[in-house]
Amino acid sequence: xxxxxxxxxxxxxxxxxxxxxxxxxxxxxxxxxxxxxxxxxxxxxxxxxxxxxxxxxxxxxxxxxxxxxxxxxxxxxxxxxxxxxxxxxxxxxxxxxxxxxxxxxxxxxxxxxxxxxxxxxxxxxxxxxxxxxxxxxxxxxxxxxxxxxxxxxxxxxxxxxxxxxxxxxxxxxxxxxxxxxxxxxxxxxxxxxxxxxxxxxxxxxxxxxxxxxxxxxxxxxxxxxxxxxxxxxxxxxxxxxxxxxxxxxxxxxxxxxxxxxxxxxxxxxxxxxxxxxxxxxxxxxxxxxxxxxxxxxxxxxxxxxxxxxxxxxxxxxxxxxxxxxxxxxxxxxxxxxxxxxxxxxxxxxxxxxxxxxxx
Amino acid sequence: xxxxxxxxxxxxxxxxxxxxxxxxxxxxxxxxxxxxxxxxxxxxxxxxxxxxxxxxxxxxxxxxxxxxxxxxxxxxxxxxxxxxxxxxxxxxxxxxxxxxxxxxxxxxxxxxxxxxxxxxxxxxxxxxxxxxxxxxxxxxxxxxxxxxxxxxxxxxxxxxxxxxxxxxxxxxxxxxxxxxxxxxxxxxxxxxxxxxxxxxxxxxxxxxxxxxxxxxxxxxxxxxxxxxxxxxxxxxxxxxxxxxxxxxxxxxxxxxxxxxxxx
Numbered sequence: 001x002x003x004x005x006x007x008x009x010x011x012x013x014x015x016x017x018x019x020x021x022x023x024x025x026x027x028x029x030x031x032x033x034x035x036x037x038x039x040x041x042x043x044x045x046x047x048x049x050x051x052x053x054x055x056x057x058x059x060x061x062x063x064x065x066x067x068x069x070x071x072x073x074x075x076x077x078x079x080x081x082x083x084x085x086x087x088x089x090x091x092x093x094x095x096x097x098x099x100x101x102x103x104x105x106x107x108x109x110x111x112x113x114x115x116x117x118x119x120x121x122x123x124x125x126x127x128x129x130x131x132x133x134x135x136x137x138x139x140x141x142x143x144x145x146x147x148x149x150x151x152x153x154x155x156x157x158x159x160x161x162x163x164x165x166x167x168x169x170x171x172x173x174x175x176x177x178x179x180x181x182x183x184x185x186x187x188x189x190x191x192x193x194x195x196x197x198x199x200x201x202x203x204x205x206x207x208x209x210x211x212x213x214x215x216x217x218x219x220x221x222x223x224x225x226x227x228x229x230x231x232x233x234x235x236x237x238x239x240x241x242x243x244x245x246x247x248x249x250x251x252x253x254x255x256x257x258x259x260x261x262x263x264x265x266x267x268x269x270x271x272x273x274x275x276x277x278x279x280x281x282x283x284x285x286x287x288x289x290x291x292x293x294x295x296x297x298x299x300x301x302x303x304x305x306x307x308x309x310x311x312x313x314x315x316x317x318x319x320x321x322x323x324x325x326x327x328x329x330x331x332x333x334x335x336x337x338x339x340x341x342x343x344x345x346x347x348x349x350x351x352x353x354x355x356x357x358x359x
Numbered sequence: 360x361x362x363x364x365x366x367x368x369x370x371x372x373x374x375x376x377x378x379x380x381x382x383x384x385x386x387x388x389x390x391x392x393x394x395x396x397x398x399x400x401x402x403x404x405x406x407x408x409x410x411x412x413x414x415x416x417x418x419x420x421x422x423x424x425x426x427x428x429x430x431x432x433x434x435x436x437x438x439x440x441x442x443x444x445x446x447x448x449x450x451x452x453x454x455x456x457x458x459x460x461x462x463x464x465x466x467x468x469x470x471x472x473x474x475x476x477x478x479x480x481x482x483x484x485x486x487x488x489x490x491x492x493x494x495x496x497x498x499x500x501x502x503x504x505x506x507x508x509x510x511x512x513x514x515x516x517x518x519x520x521x522x523x524x525x526x527x528x529x530x531x532x533x534x535x536x537x538x539x540x541x542x543x544x545x546x547x548x549x550x551x552x553x554x555x556x557x558x559x560x561x562x563x564x565x566x567x568x569x570x571x572x573x574x575x576x577x578x579x580x581x582x583x584x585x586x587x588x589x590x591x592x593x594x595x596x597x598x599x600x601x602x603x604x605x606x607x608x609x610x611x612x613x614x615x616x617x618x619x620x621x622x
Contacts, residue, residue: 012457014472241461243451247413248444252517253437253465298451 012299020302024309028088031313035320036080040327043072043080051076083213084316086277087333089221090210091284091315092308093274096232097267098285099292099307103239103300104260105170106246112271112285115177115264116154119184121275124150126188126202130195140220141212143205144276151272154184159264170246170260207332208281210319217277224273229308231266235259236300243298281334284311284318287345294348314341361389361424361520361553363410368419370405379405381577382419387570389520392547393555394564394585397574398598403557404525406574410555411442411523423521437465441514445525447506455493455501455509459484462516484515488542504535511542522546524556528563536560540567561615565589573597589615 037043051073053063065073094112101110112118128146140148158180162173192199238259241249249256271285288311289303296302318336325331363386370380380402387393395403408414409421412428421428423439431439441462449458462484463477473481485491488508493501498509507527514522524543528536544567546552558564564571564585571588573580575597581588594602594615601618 237464237467240453240457241464244449244453244458244461245444245447248442248447250413250433251411251437251440251442252461253434255433298453299457 012301017302017305020296021305021309024306024313028309028313028316031316032084032088035084035316036076038320038324039075039080041072041075043076047072048076052081079213082215082218083210083319085218086213086221087210087315087319088312089218089225090274090278090281091288091311091313091318093221093225093228093270093311094281094285094315095288095307095311096229096304097270099289099300099303100232100239100263100267101285102289103243104263105174106243107174108290109286110174111282112267112274113181113280113282114174115268116158116181116184117151117268117271118275118280119181119188120154120157121147121151121272122202122206122280123154123184123188124148125205125276125279126191126198129198129201129205130191140217140276144217148272148276151268151275154180155264155268155272173264204332205279206334208279208334209322209330209332210278211323211330213277221273221277224270228266228270229304232263233304235263236304239263239300240298243300279332279334281315281337283334283337283341284315287341288314291345291348362422363387363521364420364422364425365406365410366420366422368406368409368416368421370409370414370417379577380409383577383579385572385579385582387553387555389553390547390551391553391570392544392568393553393570393572394568395555395557395572395574396559396561396564396589396597397580401574401597402577403574405577407523407525407555407557411440412436434465437517437519439519440521440523441517441519443507443510443514443522443524443527445527445529447510449498452497452499455485455490455496455498456481458498458509459490459512459516462513462518465517480518481516484512487515487545488512489538503530504532504538507531507535507539508542511539515546520551520553522552522554524554526557526559529559536563543567561589561594562612565613565615589613591615 033045033048036048037045047065047068050063050065050068054060054065055077068076097112098110101112101114102108105114124146125143127150128143133142158173158177161180162176188202192202238249238254241252241254242256242259246256289307292303292306292310296306315333315337318340319333321340322331322333322336325336365383365385365387368380368383369378371378383402383406395407397403405414409416410428412433416429423431423436428436459481460473460477463473463481466477467473482491485494488511490505490508490512493505493509498506501509507530511524511527522543527543528539531539540563543554543556547554556568558568568585570583571585572582573588573593580597581593591602591604598617602615603618605614605616606612607614
């Protein structure tokens with residue numbers, strides 16, 4: 001009969017939410033420093049601190065990075081820091097989109113790639129690799145630009161087709177997304193059969209990697225992520241109510257059609273931006289929100305911020321393993337996220353069920 | 360005078376040729392306790408879903424206080440009419456408090472949390488439905504009766520003049536049926552709420568409702584004060600089985616009993 005007390009801790013509490021978010025932010029920061037110092041060339045935390053400080057206005061009047069070796073400076077500033085930032089942003093973005101999609105589709109299997117965004121991006125990237133065109137926009141290379149356009153066109157197509165059909169339910173959209181997604185993949189395979197020499201390049205791209213990270217890419221993704229995250233945070237109450245049923249949400253005064261449209265648009269833009277800088281990284285968007293939900297409950301007021309930072313932390317961990325495991329070569333990060341993510345997810349699932357039974 | 364006016368409301372689902380609602384016309388006045396009765400497939404649920412704006416009005420008109428309901432914003436409408444569904448498939452682990460707090464949704468702005476006033480209203484709603492002790496439990500782990508009471512608490516928190524319920528007592532045991540009907544009667548009489556409930560239990564309807572809408576084949580067969588509409592003659596015609604009536608000599612309550620073949 002002590003169930004009442006242990007349950008009350010899941011009640012939303014603004015102060016605790018702030019505290020946990022702050023804690024995650026500290027962990028994220030420490031991990032970012034650690035990940036930057038780890039690598040084939042080991043780098044002392046002191047030089048990382050100096051390099052970062054020398055880039056911050058005002059602070060750089062007192063601290064300079066002059067005594068840091070040129071090569072070390074280049075590794076920190078041009079290679080590792082952008083990489084760490086890019087993986088954090090990608091992990092965070094995918095996690096909050098996963099959390100949002102699972103809510104609006106009320107389907108635990110929904111992940112950021114479910115609406116065909118990612119396979120649209122992959123098709124775009126494939127076309128770019130085959131065409132040999134050279135352009136660059138917003139700091140993205142030709143592959144990134146094509147991937148971004150492919151992703152956006154894919155969502156518009158899915159949305160358009162779903163709108164024609166009767167019912168226009170979200171389930172419809174899910175099915176059409178899956179169908180078109182499969183079709184895009186088939187087109188990629190078709191293109192590959194005629195271009196054997198590019199198979200490896202395309203395949204590796206679809207597994208995702210941060211090896212080509214740059215500050216331009218970080219800036220690009222940062223803008224989308226900050227805006228997207230901020231907008232999604234404005235809809236936490238609507239997301240909570242929609243989670244209890246779309247009709248219930250309507251009778252509670254939520255214009256569900258409009259809200260879902262906004263959420264899908266924002267989420268799709270977020271996925272498109274992250275996929276175009278890092279390729280298709282699976283699993284993060286699916287499991288991070290579930291893990292967070294299992295521990296702190298379904299309330300979006302905590303789910304979104306916790307998922308964002310947990311996703312970022314998880315992605316940095318995965319990427320660090322991806323580049324350290326078999327030096328000097330790299331494993332695509334998408335492989336790592338699945339290999340360490342899946343068992344951990346299953347562990348949490350069982351652990352929680354066991355705890356529920358014991359109560 | 361606050362009213363809901365339904366005029367010539369017709370509806371045919373796109374996937375079917377059968378008219379589910381045939382030119383329904385009726386007027387609901389504030390302050391009453393309405394029971395909507397009728398056999399399965401008579402159009403009760405469709406009528407209710409139109410009333411709740413869950414189905415678009417395609418032919419005919421529904422006016423709430425002389426305003427066309429399709430013109431109202433979603434949140435305006437949610438401050439006038441609230442709904443207790445028959446069954447809820449909430450699988451997310453929200454606490455009872457969270458669920459009842461959602462009743463305050465139509466009054467909240469973006470980013471604005473629950474105010475002191477909201478919290479008082481939520482706790483009062485939990486008290487009124489005898490759910491206060493369930494406050495911190497997960498909604499998913501409640502029994503059918505408890506869940507139904509919590510949903511009624513949510514509509515109390517929503518604080519609307521009109522309350523619509525879809526078979527609220529269908530899956531409850533007799534004690535919880537009576538408890539819930541008592542709560543609704545209290546809301547109707549003391550808080551001035553107009554209750555519109557789809558019911559299947561003729562005797563509870565006879566006891567608690569003061570107005571009955573009797574439906575058959577997509578039409579209103581008869582509507583009016585309970586004493587006039589709930590009669591053996593009407594019930595025979597609508598349900599197509601034999602009934603007889605008994606009257607409790609102490610309370611005057613009427614009981615309708617289906618008269619099956621042999622007896």
